[in-house]
Each structure stands twice: as structure tokens, then as C-alpha cells.
Amino acid sequence: MSELSINWKKLGFVYRRTKCHIRYVYRDGEWDGGRLEESETIPLHVAATALHYGQAAFEGLKAFRCRDGRVRIFRPEMNAARMVDTARRICMAPVDEPMFMEAVRRVIKANLEYVPPYGTGGALYIRPLLFGSGPQIGVTPAVEYTFIVMVMPVGSYYRGGLKPMRAVVYDEYDRSAPLGLGNVKVGGNYAAAMAPHELARREGIPSVLFLDAREHKYIDEFGTSNFIALTHDNKYVTPDSHSILPSVTNKCLQRLAKELGMTVERRPVEFEEIPQFATVAACGTAVVITPVNEITRGQTVYRIGPERGCLPILQKLYDRITAIQTGDGPDDHGWMKEV
Numbered sequence: 001m002s003e004l005s006i007n008w009k010k011l012g013f014v015y016r017r018t019k020c021h022i023r024y025v026y027r028d029g030e031w032d033g034g035r036l037e038e039s040e041t042i043p044l045h046v047a048a049t050a051l052h053y054g055q056a057a058f059e060g061l062k063a064f065r066c067r068d069g070r071v072r073i074f075r076p077e078m079n080a081a082r083m084v085d086t087a088r089r090i091c092m093a094p095v096d097e098p099m100f101m102e103a104v105r106r107v108i109k110a111n112l113e114y115v116p117p118y119g120t121g122g123a124l125y126i127r128p129l130l131f132g133s134g135p136q137i138g139v140t141p142a143v144e145y146t147f148i149v150m151v152m153p154v155g156s157y158y159r160g161g162l163k164p165m166r167a168v169v170y171d172e173y174d175r176s177a178p179l180g181l182g183n184v185k186v187g188g189n190y191a192a193a194m195a196p197h198e199l200a201r202r203e204g205i206p207s208v209l210f211l212d213a214r215e216h217k218y219i220d221e222f223g224t225s226n227f228i229a230l231t232h233d234n235k236y237v238t239p240d241s242h243s244i245l246p247s248v249t250n251k252c253l254q255r256l257a258k259e260l261g262m263t264v265e266r267r268p269v270e271f272e273e274i275p276q277f278a279t280v281a282a283c284g285t286a287v288v289i290t291p292v293n294e295i296t297r298g299q300t301v302y303r304i305g306p307e308r309g310c311l312p313i314l315q316k317l318y319d320r321i322t323a324i325q326t327g328d329g330p331d332d333h334g335w336m337k338e339v
Contacts, residue, residue, distance in 0.1 A: 008120035011155035013286060018114045021150035022107040025133070026093045031147070034103060036110050042146070049132030049142040056131040056187040057086040060285045061248070062123040063108055063151075063339065065115045066327030072336040073126070074325050076104055078248045083128060086184035091141040092130060100128065101337075103149045108339045114153050118326065125154040125286075157224075157286035162311070162318055164293035167207040167222065167282075169271070170196045171298070174213040175220060175243070182220065182243030189245075193223040207282060209295060211271055212241060219269045225284030226250040229269070229277040230313055236262045237277070239269045249283045249321070252335065256320050260313070274302045279314055289318045 006016075017040060024034040049055040059079040065071050080100035087094040095103075104126055108115070116122025127150050134144030173196040176182030176189055196208045209227065212218040219239050221227050226247040229237045236257040238250060254264045274280065280292045291314060295302045323329030324336065 006114075006153065008116045008122050008153070009155075011116065011122045011153055013125075013154050013157040016114075016152040016154075018111045018150070018152055020107070020110050021148055022103050022110075024095075024099070024103065024147040026145040026147070027143075031093075031095070031099060034106070034147075036106065042148070044133060045135045047135035047137055049134065049136045052136070053132070053139060054186065054188045055090055055092055055142060056129070057083060057090065057092065057185055058130070058187065059083050059126075059128040059185060061104075061126045061128075062154075062285060062325070063115060063126060064123050064325045064327075064336075065118045066325075066336075067118055068327055069118070070327075071108065071112065071115050071124075071339040072325075072327070073104060073108070073339065075248050075252065075335050076101060076126075076337055078251070079128070082185060082246065082248075083130060086186060087130060089181065089184045090186060092132060093145045095128075095130060095147050099147075103128070103147070105339050107149045107151055111151050112339075114151065116153050122153055122155050123325075124151050126151050154286075156288075157290075162289065162291055162315060164291040165206045165282075166204075166294040166296070167209045167292050168200050168203070168205045169209050169211060169295065169297040170199065171211070171216055173208075173210070175210040175223065176213065177243075178212070178214050179242060182241070183245060185245055190223075197223055205296070207290075207292070209292075212243065217270060219271055220244055222282045225282040225287050225290075227269070228253065228281050228283050228289075229273075230262075230279040230281075231276070232278045234262050234313075236264045237269060238264075238266050240266045241268070247284050249285055249288065252321060253283055253289070253317055255333065256317055260316060262313075271297070274304060277304050279311065280304050281314060288322065289314060 020036045063073045080097040084094045115124045129148045132142035133146040134142035
């Protein structure tokens with residue numbers, strides 16, 4: 001695929017083959033130096049712990065071609081730290097920040113032609129993947145691990161910018177257990193969400209909102225992104241729960257909300273509060289910010305959203321974070337790391 005064959009403004013959020021990925025292997029207590037690999041397939045032992053016991057974790061981050069022509073990565077050190085937390089939680093060999101950063105930079109440099117041009121709205125999506133590749137039949141951690149970073153050009157996860165979407169709550173499904181793995185980025189969390197997501201898709205609803213697994217009283221998060229709400233009295237509210245993945249985007253938005261003079265509340269959020277909010281939105285690396293103007297639970301449809309006057313604030317947050325990412329605005333916090 002050559003650069004000229006890509007329609008940069010119609011990328012979508014799909015897998016695309018690029019020149020190569022980078023692959024490291026952990027054996028005998030240490031990581032090798034990593035190699036750039038052109039093949040899209042990997043040799044894997046039939047008894048690999050990733051296949052049998054779910055020893056697998058991944059991350060998602062983006063690089064942008066900025067206004068000045070340089071390529072920069074958005075807050076990669078936070079993804080590196082989160083992957084270390086995930087690895088430790090499921091007993092995998094961790095990838096430290098220097099190795100993580102080296103891998104990300106090497107693979108981006110090898111695939112620079114796939115970074116969407118400035119002004120197209122696209123980004124280079126970066127997918128680090130860590131999994132148990134060594135054989136083990138007993139329920140015990142592997143002794144060999146593989147760390148891969150692949151990249152691909154992407155557009156918006158949900159098309160339409162800040163166009164509101166619908167969501168649904170299915171009380172018969174949970175995303176993760178209390179004190180389980182909800183706060184780390186393991187593949188199993190997304191497997192648990194697939195059935196309700198497919199059910200929602202068949203009903204024409206883009207997203208599923210999950211509640212706490214103990215009482216189904218409190219909001220946890222959307223299946224692929226954090227939950228945020230803005231109130232009529234200038235507050236930014238997001239749930240506090242062990243079952244929620246700590247979103248890099250959410251943390252950045254909280255900082256920007258404070259700079260806009262908003263009060264930030266990270267607290268348990270009851271589902272019954274939904275009608276009281278001025279705006280509800282999903283936020284994350286893939287979606288950035290997507291307003292949610294309708295949430296269905298059983299036979300009840302809750303309508304909230306931008307039409308009640310809070311979209312301008314959400315737009316300010318969206319514009320500020322995207323301006324930092326593309327170089328259209330000042331990066332006062334040093335969030336962008338040059339390749």
C-alpha cells in the first residue's frame with residue numbers, strides 16, 4: 001500500500017496493513033533487543049498461556065502529524081505505566097517505560113509514510129500487545145512472553161465528530177467483577193463485553209453502558225471508553241470504581257476542565273442521576289469525546305444531552321485536547337512526545 005493509495009479523510013477505525021510491526025521476546029529472565037517484522041502472522045505454541053489462561057494485555061495510543069510537520073505521540077508514558085500495572089496484575093513479565101518508548105518510536109519511524117497528513121483528521125493508531133507465548137498446561141504464569149507494537153492509520157471510531165449517539169444498559173451482563181480485572185487492560189474485559197455489544201449493534205445502538213456488578217446501581221463505564229457527565233452547575237463528573245480502566249483521555253480532560261473553571265468530581269455515580277446531567281459523553285483514545293444523548297434501560301429511555309445547552313462546554317474540551325494533539329494549540333503540559 002503506497003501513501004497515494006490511501007484516502008486519508010475516509011480511514012475509519014479498521015485494521016490496515018502497514019510496512020511492519022516490532023516484536024520483542026522475553027526468555028531466560030530478560031527481553032531481547034526487538035526486531036522489525038514484515039509478516040502479519042506470528043508463530044505461537046499451542047500451549048501458550050495467552051490462549052489457555054488469558055495472559056494477554058494491550059494498550060492503545062495515537063501519534064499525530066502536527067501543524068509543523070513533525071510527528072508526536074500523545075502521552076505515551078501513561079500507557080507504558082498502565083501496561084506495567086496490567087502485567088503485574090496477571091503475572092506477566094513487565095515492559096519498562098524505556099523499552100516501551102523505544103519500541104513505539106522504532107515502529108513509528110519505520111512506518112512514517114502511514115502517519116496521516118496534518119489536517120485530515122486522522123492519526124496513527126499504536127497498539128502495543130503483551131502476552132504469554134510460552135507453553136504451560138498447569139494454571140501458572142508462562143516463562144516466555146512476547147511484546148508487539150503494531151501501527152495503522154485510523155480515522156474516528158464513531159463518525160461525525162461530536163454528533164451524539166445512543167447507548168443501552170443490559171442488566172443481564174457485567175463487564176467485570178468487583179475487585180477483578182476491570183481496572184487493567186486485559187483482553188478478557190473486552191471478550192466479556194462482546195455479547196452485549198453485538199446485541200446492541202443488532203438493535204442499531206452504538207454503545208453499551210455497564211453498571212457495577214455488585215448492585216447494578218452505580219455507573220462503571222462504556223464498553224470501550226470512560227463515562228463522563230457535565231452538570232448544569234459547571235461540574236465535570238466521572239465515576240470512581242475499582243472496575244474502571246483509568247483512561248488517559250479522561251485524566252487529560254479533567255485537567256483541562258479545571259483550567260476552564262469547572263469543578264471536577266471523581267465519585268460513585270448512581271445511574272438514577274442520569275436525567276439530572278446536562279450532558280453525558282464517552283471518552284477515550286479511540287473516541288476522544290462522543291456525546292451520548294439517549295440511554296435505554298429496559299423499557300425506559302433516558303434522554304439527556306447537548307440540546308439542553310451544554311454542548312459548547314463539551315466542544316471546548318474537545319477542541320482543546322485535539323488542538324494539543326495536532327499542534328494547533330499550545331502544549332502547556334508537555335503531553336506530546338516527538339518521535
